[in-house]
Amino acid sequence: xxxxxxxxxxxxxxxxxxxxxxxxxxxxxxxxxxxxxxxxxxxxxxxxxxxxxxxxxxxxxxxxxxxxxxxxxxxxxxxxxxxxxxxxxxxxxxxxxxxxxxxxxxxxxxxxxxxxxxxxxxxxxxxxxxxxxxxxxxxxxxxxxxxxxxxxxxxxxxxxxxxxxxxxxxxxxxxxxxxxxxxxxxxxxxxxxxxxxxxxxxxxxxxxxxxxxxxxxxxxxxxxxxxxxxxxxxxxxxxxxxxxxxxxxxxxxxxxxxxxxxxxxxxxxxxxxxxxxxxxxxxxxxxxxxxxxxxxxxxxxxxxxxxxxxxxxxxxxxxxxxxxxxxxxxxxxxxxxxxxxxxxxxxxxxxxxxxxxxxxxxxxxxxxxxxxxxxxxxxxxx
Amino acid sequence: xxxxxxxxxxxxxxxxxxxxxxxxxxxxxxxxxxxxxxxxxxxxxxxxxxxxxxxxxxxxxxxxxxxxxxxxxxxxxxxxxxxxxxxxxxxxxxxxxxxxxxxxxxxxxxxxxxxxxxxxxxxxxxxxxxxxxxxxxxxxxxxxxxxxxxxxxxxxxxxxxxxxxxxxxxxxxxxxxxxxxxxxxxxxxxxxxxxxxxxxxxxxxxxxxxxxxxxxxxxxxxxxxxxxxxxxxxxxxxxxxxxxxxxxxxxxxxxxxxxxxxxxxxxxxxxxxxxxxxxxxxxxxxxxxxxxxxxxxxxxxxxxxxxxxxxxxxxxxxxxxxxxxxxxxxxxxxxxxxxxxxxxxxxxxxxxxxxxxxxxxxxxxxxxxxxxxxxxxxxxxx
Numbered sequence: 066x067x068x069x070x071x072x073x074x075x076x077x078x079x080x081x082x083x084x085x086x087x088x089x090x091x092x093x094x095x096x097x098x099x100x101x102x103x104x105x106x107x108x109x110x111x112x113x114x115x116x117x118x119x120x121x122x123x124x125x126x127x128x129x130x131x132x133x134x135x136x137x138x139x140x141x142x143x144x145x146x147x148x149x150x151x152x153x154x155x156x157x158x159x160x161x162x163x164x165x166x167x168x169x170x171x172x173x174x175x176x177x178x179x180x181x182x183x184x185x186x187x188x189x190x191x192x193x194x195x196x197x198x199x200x201x202x203x204x205x206x207x208x209x210x211x212x213x214x215x216x217x218x219x220x221x222x223x224x225x226x227x228x229x230x231x232x233x234x235x236x237x238x239x240x241x242x243x244x245x246x247x248x249x250x251x252x253x254x255x256x257x258x259x260x261x262x263x264x265x266x267x268x269x270x271x272x273x274x275x276x277x278x279x280x281x282x283x284x285x286x287x288x289x290x291x292x293x294x295x296x297x298x299x300x301x302x303x304x305x306x307x308x309x310x311x312x313x314x315x316x317x318x319x320x321x322x323x324x325x326x327x328x329x330x331x332x333x334x335x336x337x338x339x340x341x342x343x344x345x346x347x348x349x350x351x352x353x354x355x356x357x358x359x360x361x362x363x364x365x366x367x368x369x370x371x372x373x374x375x376x377x378x379x380x381x382x383x384x385x386x387x388x389x390x391x392x393x394x395x396x397x398x399x400x401x402x403x404x405x406x407x408x409x410x411x412x413x414x415x416x417x418x419x420x421x422x423x424x425x426x427x428x429x430x431x432x433x434x435x436x437x438x439x440x441x442x443x444x445x446x447x
Numbered sequence: 448x449x450x451x452x453x454x455x456x457x458x459x460x461x462x463x464x465x466x467x468x469x470x471x472x473x474x475x476x477x478x479x480x481x482x483x484x485x486x487x488x489x490x491x492x493x494x495x496x497x498x499x500x501x502x503x504x505x506x507x508x509x510x511x512x513x514x515x516x517x518x519x520x521x522x523x524x525x526x527x528x529x530x531x532x533x534x535x536x537x538x539x540x541x542x543x544x545x546x547x548x549x550x551x552x553x554x555x556x557x558x559x560x561x562x563x564x565x566x567x568x569x570x571x572x573x574x575x576x577x578x579x580x581x582x583x584x585x586x587x588x589x590x591x592x593x594x595x596x597x598x599x600x601x602x603x604x605x606x607x608x609x610x611x612x613x614x615x616x617x618x619x620x621x622x623x624x625x626x627x628x629x630x631x632x633x634x635x636x637x638x639x640x641x642x643x644x645x646x647x648x649x650x651x652x653x654x655x656x657x658x659x660x661x662x663x664x665x666x667x668x669x670x671x672x673x674x675x676x677x678x679x680x681x682x683x684x685x686x687x688x689x690x691x692x693x694x695x696x697x698x699x700x701x702x703x704x705x706x707x708x709x710x711x712x713x714x715x716x717x718x719x720x721x722x723x724x725x726x727x728x729x730x731x732x733x734x735x736x737x738x739x740x741x742x743x744x745x746x747x748x749x750x751x752x753x754x755x756x757x758x759x760x761x762x763x764x765x766x767x768x769x770x771x772x773x774x775x776x777x778x779x780x781x782x783x784x785x786x787x788x789x790x791x792x793x794x795x796x797x798x799x800x801x802x803x804x805x806x807x808x809x810x811x812x813x814x815x816x817x818x819x820x821x822x823x824x825x826x827x828x829x
Contacts, residue, residue, distance in 0.1 A: 217616040
C-alpha cells in the first residue's frame with residue numbers, strides 16, 4: 066500500500082508519515098512549509114526546533130531503515146501535485162495540507178485570504194489529482210469538530226435525518242463554525258461531498274477535535290523526530306498551551322467563563338484513527354464522516370487537571386480567566402456522537418493524570434526557551 | 448441612495464443597473480467581462496450583440512438623462528474593489544459577479560478552478576471591502592434555488608428548525624447542489640453567514656430560480672439596451688433555449704425524462720425583488736434569505752407550453768427527449784416555500800401564453816442568426 070501525506074511537515078503530518086512507514090506502507094510526505102513561514106512571521110516558533118523534512122526523513126531512515134519519500138512543494142500548484150500523484154500512484158492520500166490556525170485566519174484580510182485560498186484550492190487540487198491519476202485512491206481528509214459549532218441538539222457523525230412537515234430525508238449535519246479557518250473546513254466538506262456524489266470518489270472526512278501530546282512510538286525514538294510543539298496563541302491548542310504555562314509557572318489563561326466544551330484526543334489516537342480509516346476504505350461514491358475524539362472536556366476542566374498535576378509535581382500553577390478574544394458560547398449544550406472509530410477498532414488513550422504528568426515531563430527540560438509573551442491572545446475576533 | 452452592481456454587464460446586472468438609476472439611485476456598474484470572454488472561448492455568444500458597458504451607459508444617459516457610473520475591473524482584485532467601495536460609498540451592493548454557468552463549471556479542471564476561485568474570492572472581497580469602507584452597507588447577494596438541490600422534504604426559505612432526539616435548534620436549510628457552479632453558491636452562503644455572525648454585516652441572500660425574458664421598462668427603450676440573451680448550452684437557461692429552438696424550428700431538447708422541476712421567474716420580477724430587498728434592508732447581523740421565484744414548472748411543462756404557443760404562431764415545434772448530460776433526479780418531490788418576497792410586496796408576472804408569445808416575437812427577427820449547433824449539450828457531468 067502506498068500513502069501520500071499532504072501537509073507531511075505538520076504537527077500530525079510528520080508523525081503520521083513515520084507511523085505509516087513503520088506499518089509497512091510506502092510513504093511520500095508533501096509540504097511547502099507554509100506553517101513554518103507563518104510561524105516565523107507571527108513570532109510563533111515551536112518550543113523545540115524541528116529539522117526540515119529531508120533531515121527528519123534521513124534520521125528516521127538511519128534509525129529504522131524505513132525510507133520516507135519527501136516532496137517539497139505547494140498543493141495549490143496543480144501541476145506539482147498532479148504530477149506527484151501520477152508518479153507515486155497512492156492508494157491513500159491523507160490530506161492535512163491546510164493553514165490550521167483559527168487566530169491567524171482572523172488577523173486581517175491577507176491572512177484570511179491566504180487561509181481561504183490555500184485550504185480550498187489544496188482540497189480542490191487533491192480531488193482533481195486523484196480523479197485524473199488515481200481514481201480508486203481513498204482520500205482521508207482532516208476536518209474538524211469545529212465545523213459543527215455548538216448546536217443545541219446532539220451532534221451526529223456527519224449526517225442527520227431531518228423530519229419536517231411529515232416527510233424526511235438525510236442530509237449533511239448542519240455546520241456553523243466559529244472562525245474563518247473552521248469555516249474553510251465546512252467549505253471543504255461541501256466541496257468533497259459534491260465531487261464524491263458526481264464522480265464516485267472514496268472519501269473519509271474526519272471531524273477531529275483538538276489534539277494534545279508529543280509522544281508517539283516513532284517520535285520517541287529521537288528528540289529530532291518529535292512533532293512540532295506550538296504553545297503560542299496562533300498555533301498552540303489549549304492543552305499544549307496550558308502545559309507550557311504550567312511549566313513556565315505563569316497562570317493558565319482560560320478564555321472567558323471556560324465552559325467551552327470540546328472533544329479532545331491524544332496524538333497517539335489520531336495515528337490510530339488514520340490507520341483504521343486507511344485500512345477500511347469507504348465504497349466508491351461514499352463520503353464517510355467520522356467524529357474523531359475520545360473525551361469531552363470544558364476549558365475549566367482542562368485547566369483544573371493541568372493545575373492539579375502541575376502542583377503535584379511541585380509547580381506553582383494558577384488559573385486566570387481572561388477576556389475571551391473569540392466570539393463563541395462560553396456555556397452551551399454539547400453532546401457529540403463518536404462511535405464510528407470505536408467500531409473500527411479504536412482503543413482510546415484517555416487523559417489520565419499520568420498522561421498529563423508525562424507531557425509536563427517532556428516540556429519541563431525546555432522551560433527556559435518558553436517565550437511567555439507569545440501565549441496571551443494577540444488576535445481578537447473583531 | 449447609492450447602489451453598486453457587481454457583475455453589471457450580466458444578463459441581470461445591466462437591467463438592474465438601469466432600473467435602479469430610473470428609480471432615482473446613484474448607480475455604479477462594475478464588471479471585468481469574464482462572461483464575455485468565456486462566451487467567446489466556448490463559442491457561446493449571445494443572440495443579439497450587446498455593446499460594452501460604457502457604450503450602453505452612454506446610450507442610456509442620452510435616452511433618459513440618467514448617468515450610470517461604469518468601472519471595468521476584477522472583483523477578485525481587492526485593491527480595485529475596496530478602492531471603489533471607499534470612493535463610491537454604496538448604501539447597497541448587489542453582488543452578481545460570479546461565473547454563472549453550470550456546464551462551464553463541469554468542463555474540466557481549468558474551468559472548475561476558474562469558477563471556484565472567481566466566485567469565492569469575489570464574495571470574500573465584497574465582504575471585506577464593505578467591512579473596511581462601508582460597514583453599514585447592505586449586501587444583496589444572488590444565490591440560487593439550486594443550492595438546495597431536490598430534497599425529499601419541503602424547502603423552506605433559507606432556514607429550518609431541526610427537531611432531533613427531543614431537542615431543537617435553527618440552522619441553515621441543508622444544501623446539496625447539482626453542479627460545481629451551484630456548489631460555489633453554497634460555499635458563498637456559508638462564507639456570508641460566517642461574516643454576518645462575526646462582524647454584524649447586513650446581508651440578503653436571494654435563492655433565485657432560472658430567469659427568463661428580455662423585456663424590462665428600460666431595456667425596451669432601445670434594442671442596444673437589451674439584456675444579453677444566451678441560448679447556447681453553456682449560458683442559456685432552459686426557457687430561453689426553448690424559445691430559440693422554437694424560433695429556429697428545431698426540436699426543443701428535454702434532458703432525460705423532463706420531470707426536473709424548478710422555480711422560475713420573469714426578469715421583470717428579478718428587478719422587483721432586488722428593488723424590494725434594497726428598500727427593506729435586514730438588521731445588522733442578520734442574514735436574510737429569500738427564495739426568489741414565482742412559479743414552479745417541470746421541464747416537460749415548459750416544453751409543452753412553448754410548443755403550444757409556437758404552434759399557435761405557425762411555427763413547426765417538436766419536442767425531443769435526449770440523454771441527460773447532467774447528474775440529477777428526473778422525477779422528484781419539489782415543494783419550495785416562497786412567501787418572503789410576496790410579503791415585501793412582489794407582484795408576480797406569471798408565465799402566461801401571452802408572455803411566451805411576446806418573448807417569441809422578440810426572438811423571431813433574429814432567427815437567421817441562431818447557430819443551432821450551440822444548443823445541444825457539449826458538456827457531460829460524466
